[in-house]
Amino acid sequence: MAFSIKGIHIPHRKNTAGMSAVRMLVPSMVTIPMAMHIGKPAKPIVKVGDSVSVGTMIAEQDGMISSPVYSSVSGTVKGIADIVISNGRRVSAITIESDGEMTPDDTIKAPQINSKEDFIEAVKMSGIVGLGGAGFPTYVKFATDKKIDTLVINGAECEPYITSDSVTMVDRADEILFAIETADKYFNFEKVIIGIEKNKTAAITSMKNIAAKYKKIEVKVLPSVYPQGGEKVLIYNTTGRVVAAGKLPADVGCIVCNSSTMANIARYIKTGMPLVEKIITVDGGAVKEPKNVIAPIGTSLADVFDFCGGFVSEPMKVLYGGPMMGIAVPELSVPVLKQTNAILALNEKETRTAKTTACIRCGKCTNSCPFGINPAAIAKAYKDKDAEMLEKLGADVCMLCGCCSYICPAKRPLAETNSLAKNLLMEERAKKKEVKA
Amino acid sequence: MENKLHVSFSPHIRSNNSTMRTMLDVVIALVPATVAAVILFGLSALLVIAVCVISAVAGEALFNLAIKKEQTVGDLSAVVTGLILALNLPANIPLWQAAVGSLFAIIIVKGIFGGLGKNIVNPAIAARVFMLIAFGSMTKAVFPNGLDSVSGATPLADLANDKSVNLMDLFLGKCGGALGETCAVALLIGGIYLIVRKVITWHIPVAFIGTTFLFTFAVEGGNLETTLAWVLSGGLMLGAIFMATDYVTSPSTAKGKLIFGIGAGVITVLIRFWGGYPEGVSFAILLMNIVNPFIDAKTSRKVFGGKK
Numbered sequence: 228m229a230f231s232i233k234g235i236h237i238p239h240r241k242n243t244a245g246m247s248a249v250r251m252l253v254p255s256m257v258t259i260p261m262a263m264h265i266g267k268p269a270k271p272i273v274k275v276g277d278s279v280s281v282g283t284m285i286a287e288q289d290g291m292i293s294s295p296v297y298s299s300v301s302g303t304v305k306g307i308a309d310i311v312i313s314n315g316r317r318v319s320a321i322t323i324e325s326d327g328e329m330t331p332d333d334t335i336k337a338p339q340i341n342s343k344e345d346f347i348e349a350v351k352m353s354g355i356v357g358l359g360g361a362g363f364p365t366y367v368k369f370a371t372d373k374k375i376d377t378l379v380i381n382g383a384e385c386e387p388y389i390t391s392d393s394v395t396m397v398d399r400a401d402e403i404l405f406a407i408e409t410a411d412k413y414f415n416f417e418k419v420i421i422g423i424e425k426n427k428t429a430a431i432t433s434m435k436n437i438a439a440k441y442k443k444i445e446v447k448v449l450p451s452v453y454p455q456g457g458e459k460v461l462i463y464n465t466t467g468r469v470v471a472a473g474k475l476p477a478d479v480g481c482i483v484c485n486s487s488t489m490a491n492i493a494r495y496i497k498t499g500m501p502l503v504e505k506i507i508t509v510d511g512g513a514v515k516e517p518k519n520v521i522a523p524i525g526t527s528l529a530d531v532f533d534f535c536g537g538f539v540s541e542p543m544k545v546l547y548g549g550p551m552m553g554i555a556v557p558e559l560s561v562p563v564l565k566q567t568n569a570i571l572a573l574n575e576k577e578t579r580t581a582k583t584t585a586c587i588r589c590g591k592c593t594n595s596c597p598f599g600i601n602p603a604a605i606a607k608a609y610k611d612k613d614a615e616m617l618e619k620l621g622a623d624v625c626m627l628c629g630c631c632s633y634i635c636p637a638k639r640p641l642a643e644t645n646s647l648a649k650n651l652l653m654e655e656r657a658k659k660k661e662v663k664a
Numbered sequence: 665m666e667n668k669l670h671v672s673f674s675p676h677i678r679s680n681n682s683t684m685r686t687m688l689d690v691v692i693a694l695v696p697a698t699v700a701a702v703i704l705f706g707l708s709a710l711l712v713i714a715v716c717v718i719s720a721v722a723g724e725a726l727f728n729l730a731i732k733k734e735q736t737v738g739d740l741s742a743v744v745t746g747l748i749l750a751l752n753l754p755a756n757i758p759l760w761q762a763a764v765g766s767l768f769a770i771i772i773v774k775g776i777f778g779g780l781g782k783n784i785v786n787p788a789i790a791a792r793v794f795m796l797i798a799f800g801s802m803t804k805a806v807f808p809n810g811l812d813s814v815s816g817a818t819p820l821a822d823l824a825n826d827k828s829v830n831l832m833d834l835f836l837g838k839c840g841g842a843l844g845e846t847c848a849v850a851l852l853i854g855g856i857y858l859i860v861r862k863v864i865t866w867h868i869p870v871a872f873i874g875t876t877f878l879f880t881f882a883v884e885g886g887n888l889e890t891t892l893a894w895v896l897s898g899g900l901m902l903g904a905i906f907m908a909t910d911y912v913t914s915p916s917t918a919k920g921k922l923i924f925g926i927g928a929g930v931i932t933v934l935i936r937f938w939g940g941y942p943e944g945v946s947f948a949i950l951l952m953n954i955v956n957p958f959i960d961a962k963t964s965r966k967v968f969g970g971k972k
């Protein structure tokens with residue numbers, strides 16, 4: 228029987244829809260973390276006092292899963308020190324004082340690509356990582372030995388407020404097409420499917436235009452249901468394939484890439500300019516002038532908000548990413564990261580929620596979970612530290628999309644508990660393996 | 665930077681529903697039935713309702729104080745329990761009995777099991793059944809103002825004795841019975857409100873009432889009039905819409921709800937025709953409450969891409 232993926236209707240609040248991205252003023256200082264991806268942090272290759280240009284490599288990839296880091300401004304390296312980013316995580320970061328010139332590094336040139344390996348190497352050297360908190364290095368997805376027949380381009384953009392992907396699909400359609408063509412040359416996909424929620428009409432038109440130019444491309448218009456852009460959700464809704472628990476898209480023959488990731492890959496392949504800036508949506512009730520902004524990586528959120536006219540009211544919460552899955556940051560001094568697609572400053576009203584009460588067993592959490600998980604039962608099993616039960620309930624399948632927490636009338640922190648439960652389950656699994664070994 | 669930003673786990677926005685709003689919706693949905701009760705039965709109805717609600721709320725407040733638990737009366741769930749119980753009682757019930765029933769529901773059925781969401785059976789149902797056993801049958805109910813009450817029996821008793829009843833009277837509530845169970849139209853309005861507000865889904869009420877209808881129709885040998893009379897009376901509407909749909913004691917998924925509703929319908933008819941008690945509805949819901957954990961476990965959603 229076909230699985231029916233559920234989800235929820237949430238307010239869209241796409242205040243910046245249709246606003247082309249504007250380049251912000253050059254910040255006087257950027258702070259670029261070495262760990263904007265999962266895996267090993269990059270290794271700094273510059274020292275204090277070095278002068279750098281836009282696109283100069285400042286840290287190299289270290290280990291199998293890692294990603295190089297480039298300067299996003301021209302200027303002088305001022306320091307290499309630990310900073311605290313989200314969740315109190317400390318990471319090493321390079322601070323560069325900008326000379327205001329934005330001079331590109333003159334050694335930069337387009338890479339030579341003649342094989343699949345060259346393509347993967349190029350994606351690796353571009354420094355591009357996936358969206359979302361984790362920041363999975365994009366080349367790793369391409370460097371698979373599994374048989375891949377479908378490239379799925381994620382243009383769902385299901386989170387409220389965020390429009391940076393849609394804007395990219397409209398403004399950078401040619402680059403997206405170029406990246407698809409290049410990848411297809413070496414992967415020979417059967418199909419390239421671009422999945423877009425149906426309310427993003429401008430993006431749909433733009434992508435249909437490129438589909439008309441390249442016959443493998445198919446634009447799939449999807450219902451506006453959160454979380455349409457969840458990787459497994461998108462794969463199921465575009466190809467009908469089920470990525471089982473603990474499996475990856477490659478296991479069902481798919482590579483999933485974000486639309487802006489594709490545009491950035493194209494830029495690197497065409498010009499050799501690595502990932503040094505991002506189109507980000509700046510929005511939220513506390514922001515004076517919501518905008519789509521092109522911001523150098525490493526710019527402090529404070530500078531970006533300033534560029535958008537500052538705040539109209541005290542921000543209660545400032546987020547990397549959307550309100551459903553974004554990460555709350557402790558202070559405005561944290562930098563724009565490679566995987567940042569939006570920064571939001573939410574006001575009191577937007578973050579308001581009723582008081583937490585006991586679970587009233589309404590079943591709304593499980594009925595709205597895209598994957599049919601029962602978070603209320605997971606919460607109970609987690610409280611009892613019952614790993615076996617967590618296994619049975621499929622706690623590891625949870626993608627932390629937050630539908631359950633959103634919908635819960637008792638305002639239980641279900642997604643949060645799920646994340647703890649997942650950790651517990653992983654620990655117990657590791658222990659079991661040890662015992663067996 | 666001394667910026668004090670609030671940091672917490674995602675999601676950072678929440679739906680604007682709440683436990684209290686949900687309970688408030690149930691109260692609102694019960695307004696038509698409550699108003700109908702007061703119109704039909706007069707001041708005594710108002711008194712019974714007031715006594716039940718007040719003792720439920722006071723009982724919960726005092727119980728929380730006694731066991732040093734955080735005060736929960738603000739979530740309005742005690743109001744709902746008190747009100748539903750009241751609508752299940754006849755207008756002439758001694759007020760002390762109403763109070764005892766209400767306290768039984770709140771303290772014994774809900775409080776001792778751990779409060780909101782932890783009870784095994786629906787508090788109002790359990791209290792009604794308890795009162796039936798402790799204080800005697802309520803089939804000898806009072807009649808609405810101005811109606812001739814020669815037999816002193818409810819339509820159910822009449823039906824059981826093969827007496828005819830007027831369907832329109834049943835629909836509008838001009839018949840004997842508990843306060844809130846007589847006026848079917850008021851209960852239906854409340855039910856539609858709950859479905860529109862997404863507080864409940866249609867599954868349990870439709871399956872429950874539908875099954876009762878079909879089964880009764882068969883038992884009655886295809887007599888539509890008596891079948892309708894059975895369906896419109898005896899607390900079926902009140903039970904199916906407001907009590908069988910209690911979140912805590914009914915299944916979560918659509919499939920589970922349908923099974924629950926069908927089961928309740930079958931048991932209702934069995935008890936009504938072969939069980940001696942005309943009030944099959946309360947017993948049916950109570951029994952289904954008890955098997956609910958089993959139904960719920962068997963009908964839970966399958967996890968996407970998970971193991972069997």
Ligand code: SF4
Pocket residue numbers: 585586587588589590591592593602603631634635636637638639641
């Ligand atoms: S949505 Fe909240 S109240 Fe309802 S069952 Fe899930 S945890 Fe309980």
Ligand code: SF4
Pocket residue numbers: 595596597598599600601602624625626627628629630631632641642645
């Ligand atoms: S956070 Fe997990 S359990 Fe909750 S709705 Fe999303 S996938 Fe389901």
